[in-house]
Amino acid sequence: MRDNEAKLKQVLADIFGIDAGKVDETTSVDTVEKWDSLRHLNLVLALEEKFKVTLTEEQTVQILSYPLIIAVLGEHGVRF
Amino acid sequence: MDRKDLTDNLNRLAAEPAYSAYAAVANVLEGIGPKASGMPLFKAAVLRNFTLDPIIPVIKGEIALAGFYPEIYLGGYDTIAQDVFEPKSALYGFEPDVVILVQWLEALSPALTVRFPSLSNGEVDAEIERIADFTEELVTALRKNIGAPVLLNNFPLPHRPALGIMDAQSENHQSHAIMKLNLELLRRMRKVRDVYLIDYMSLMARLGSGSGLDERYWHIGRAPIGKNALVPIGQEYGKFFRALHGKARKCLVLDCDNILWGGIIGEDGPEGIQLGSAYPGSCYQAFQREVLNLHDRGVILALCSKNNEADVLEVLRTNPDMVLREDNFSSLKIDWNDKVTNLMRIAEELNIGLDSMVFVDDSQFECDRVREELPQIAVLQLSSDPSTFCSRLCARAYFDTLTFSKEDRTRNRMYRDETKRKKLRSSSGSLEAYLAKLEMVAAVGAADEASIPRISQLTQKTNQFNLTTCRYTEGDIRAFAAGSKTGVYTVKLSDRISDMGLVGTAIVKYAGEAAEIDTFLLSCRAIGRGVEDALLTHVLNSAGAKGCSRVVGRYLATKKNAQVADFFKRKGFSLVNESERGSDWELQLKGRTFSGPSWIKSILIEPGLDYARQRSKT
Numbered sequence: 001m002r003d004n005e006a007k008l009k010q011v012l013a014d015i016f017g018i019d020a021g022k023v024d025e026t027t028s029v030d031t032v033e034k035w036d037s038l039r040h041l042n043l044v045l046a047l048e049e050k051f052k053v054t055l056t057e058e059q060t061v062q063i064l065s066y067p068l069i070i071a072v073l074g075e076h077g078v079r080f
Numbered sequence: 081m082d083r084k085d086l087t088d089n090l091n092r093l094a095a096e097p098a099y100s101a102y103a104a105v106a107n108v109l110e111g112i113g114p115k116a117s118g119m120p121l122f123k124a125a126v127l128r129n130f131t132l133d134p135i136i137p138v139i140k141g142e143i144a145l146a147g148f149y150p151e152i153y154l155g156g157y158d159t160i161a162q163d164v165f166e167p168k169s170a171l172y173g174f175e176p177d178v179v180i181l182v183q184w185l186e187a188l189s190p191a192l193t194v195r196f197p198s199l200s201n202g203e204v205d206a207e208i209e210r211i212a213d214f215t216e217e218l219v220t221a222l223r224k225n226i227g228a229p230v231l232l233n234n235f236p237l238p239h240r241p242a243l244g245i246m247d248a249q250s251e252n253h254q255s256h257a258i259m260k261l262n263l264e265l266l267r268r269m270r271k272v273r274d275v276y277l278i279d280y281m282s283l284m285a286r287l288g289s290g291s292g293l294d295e296r297y298w299h300i301g302r303a304p305i306g307k308n309a310l311v312p313i314g315q316e317y318g319k320f321f322r323a324l325h326g327k328a329r330k331c332l333v334l335d336c337d338n339i340l341w342g343g344i345i346g347e348d349g350p351e352g353i354q355l356g357s358a359y360p361g362s363c364y365q366a367f368q369r370e371v372l373n374l375h376d377r378g379v380i381l382a383l384c385s386k387n388n389e390a391d392v393l394e395v396l397r398t399n400p401d402m403v404l405r406e407d408n409f410s411s412l413k414i415d416w417n418d419k420v421t422n423l424m425r426i427a428e429e430l431n432i433g434l435d436s437m438v439f440v441d442d443s444q445f446e447c448d449r450v451r452e453e454l455p456q457i458a459v460l461q462l463s464s465d466p467s468t469f470c471s472r473l474c475a476r477a478y479f480d481t482l483t484f485s486k487e488d489r490t491r492n493r494m495y496r497d498e499t500k501r502k503k504l505r506s507s508s509g510s511l512e513a514y515l516a517k518l519e520m521v522a523a524v525g526a527a528d529e530a531s532i533p534r535i536s537q538l539t540q541k542t543n544q545f546n547l548t549t550c551r552y553t554e555g556d557i558r559a560f561a562a563g564s565k566t567g568v569y570t571v572k573l574s575d576r577i578s579d580m581g582l583v584g585t586a587i588v589k590y591a592g593e594a595a596e597i598d599t600f601l602l603s604c605r606a607i608g609r610g611v612e613d614a615l616l617t618h619v620l621n622s623a624g625a626k627g628c629s630r631v632v633g634r635y636l637a638t639k640k641n642a643q644v645a646d647f648f649k650r651k652g653f654s655l656v657n658e659s660e661r662g663s664d665w666e667l668q669l670k671g672r673t674f675s676g677p678s679w680i681k682s683i684l685i686e687p688g689l690d691y692a693r694q695r696s697k698t
Contacts (some may be wrong), residue, residue, distance in 0.1 A: 014100040017107030034107075038133050041297075045134055045307040046100040057296055 004051075004080050008069065011050050015043045028065030051078050081111035083118060086144075093141055099311055102141035109140060114149040122148030122321070125176035125228075127155040127163055130184040131303035138314025139180070146321045157302075158187065164221050176228050178324065180317060181218065184304060185235040185258070188214075192261075196242035196254045204252060208261045216268045219275050229274040231320055234262040236284035239293055276482060278316055287312055319477040329458060329478040330436040332374060333426060336385035336392055336414075338442040339462060339469075340368060340404065345391045356401040363466035368403035370470040375408050379479050382411040382426045384439070389414040419446050420453045438478045501577060515609055516679040518575040522614035525685030527561045527568035527585070534582045535570060538601060543640040545602040545612070547633070547647060552587075552599075565590045566598075567622065571615040572685075573606055580605060584615045588623065595623035596632040600647075610677040616651060617676040618684075624669050632656075633665040 006020075012027060013020035016034045029035045035043075044060050047053070047069065053076040055063070063069045070080050089108050093101040114121055122143050126132060136152060143150035153174040155163050160181065163171040171179075186193045192207050199207070219230050235258050241247030242254040250256070262281055269275045284292045287309050294306030305313060322328060337344045341364045342354030354361040375381050381404070385392060392414045396406045406412075411429050413422040419441075427434050434456040441447050447461040458478055462469050505514045527535055536554040543549070552560075561568040571584040583606035587599035597619065602612050623631050633648045637660070648665035649655070657664040676682050 011100050014104035014107070017104075017111060041134055041301065041303070042099075042103055042137065045310065046098075046103060048307050049099045057300060060296075060300070 004078055007050055011046045015039055015046055023066060025067055081108055083116065086112060086117060090144060094145065097311055099307065103137045105144055106137035106140040109144060109150065117149045119147060119149040121151055123151045123174060123176045124178050124180055125153040125171055125174055126180045127160045128182045129158045129160055129187040131301050132182055134303060135305065135310050135314050138310055139317055142314055142318030143321055145318060146325060146327055160218065164218050167225055172225050178228050179222055179230045181230055181232045183233065192257065201252045204257050208257065208264055211261060212264045212268050215265060219269065219272050223272055229276065229324055231276050231278050231317060232269065233278045233280045234265055236280050236289060239289040276320060283313060283316060319480050323480050323482045328481045329438050331380040331382060331430060331432055332371065333382045333384050333423060333437055333439045335441040336383060336387060339440060340364060342466065345387055350391055350394045355399065360466055363469065365401060365403060367469040370473060372403055372408065374479055380430060381409045383409050384413045384419055384422050384426065386416055387414050420449055423450065423454060423457065512679065520573060520575045520609060520680045522611055522680050522682050523572040523685050524614055524618040524682055525570065527570050531570055531582055532557050535568065535585045538585055538603060539599060542601045542603060544604050545607050545644055546641050547600045547644055548598065548636045549638050549641060550599050560587050569615065569618055571611060573611050584611060586615055586619050588619055590626060590628065593629045594632050595628040610680060614676040614680050614682050617674045620669065620674045629669055631667045631669065634662065636662040
């Protein structure tokens, strides 16, 4: 479980060029400067690669914050 | 962010090429900027007719892995033509080092892709022609405006062939139509300098179009390349970046135990190692074949192993299951010295840079040491599952180049020819039967102008089958050939397997009744086939034709030509004089005509004709 948390924080850090240690409940499209539509697509690709899941079209537009990503991954059986 | 962040992230990427690791490198690069990175700039222009944005971090990461700081120009969505055909476009203002041109067939030709069954055969052909024409116009315009190489994709086969199971039944159906289009592109691109094809067709087949393509993103954002294909496609471009910038490696340095064979020679003994046709020995044999293929492509091989030299040499020389042999290696460092020291010695000995080398070892310790001490060397640790060794060696394409030079090819061909001859030899009973099967043709005659450099080279280089070892310049040879009292004769050999060209020469001085053989030599490639007899026969008959009654021969001993000490004796000459330095011989012609060995067909070259033919070729 803690592994998945670290993994997710690292993905967000990689994609948005932020410090993994600073990712928390408040990390979202509104607080991260580089979170634009292009990087959002990169985020989807990275999440799917790292967690071996395939998001539905609806889910790809839902994951706009750290808590929302955890919720969506949870729907695919990824536990945090 | 600083250079250490960059180094750390690049190391992480090299160890695990995941999409997020590429994204991280791209972010760090952006953070520190080109100056602080300390890397030279590399500008790549990406022109596309669909959404290719997600691949950009991978392209950037690959450029950085090749040692450059990436700067990207991403052309607008489907604005290729505007960029390419307008000489003042932003593309040309960018002054790219490479142009990546990616066309997606669905966007280029909806007819061929989504409405295929509506097309007649003629319409299919016209569509192929149209796409090939357009693409050729693009690359021709690019070539006219800039010198940068162009990387152009071909097209993947359809994931769902238009006619279902019928599709494969005719060359006019969709799958074959796209293959035809790809072939046509290849044919057109070969006419334009510095255009290289990125083989999307094969790439997608290897990845599986089901996982390489993503229909969701095609519909959401015209981004057809799926997450599983982004990294492999980006890496494919990386191979070209390295090859285009001379970053291809030249030398493969291999450990022995648990790399070339299973087990440890020092413990299991030369007989106890795992190597052969049965598992797991078969994995090591397959790996050796892969290495031999690299050797044939022109890659230099070296061994660096902590072992008793005699043990390893015994395996290299006598183990029947070995694919690689002693003479495949240009350098052997088999001792108990530190590997870092030995790697530096190999580089020095072969006169190559450390950055040309790839080091393969199973030991974590050795690999870490080399990474630490000699970071220029690419290190590949191969341990556990030996069945994966081949694909792991090939994965990074260390040795891929965009040329396959004449030298590489010749090396290849000579190797192949020799293999064929060996096969023929093993299927023939006696040596004579083997020689007869070769169907040799010896073309003998007087030297012509075109042969003079080669004749001079042979007198300079030939040591073993050389009766007098006189070294002559081209000027010397030309004077002998033109002189009225001298003659230069040559033999060119071909057989059913290959044409070996000029392999032997004789220089004769005429003095009244006597013809004196000043030089008689044969290239070592042609020894042991009786071709010297064809040449000698010609020398004797020429002397007879010039009215000589005897032929004089001389053997001058050197450290290397002992094998021809009794040459004249074997050919029926009588001994006149003998000393430590050599011997003098003589043969009375008595008006006889001589003939060469039965298994060689001798033909006489008219020097004038030959000279004319050589001239007309050049």
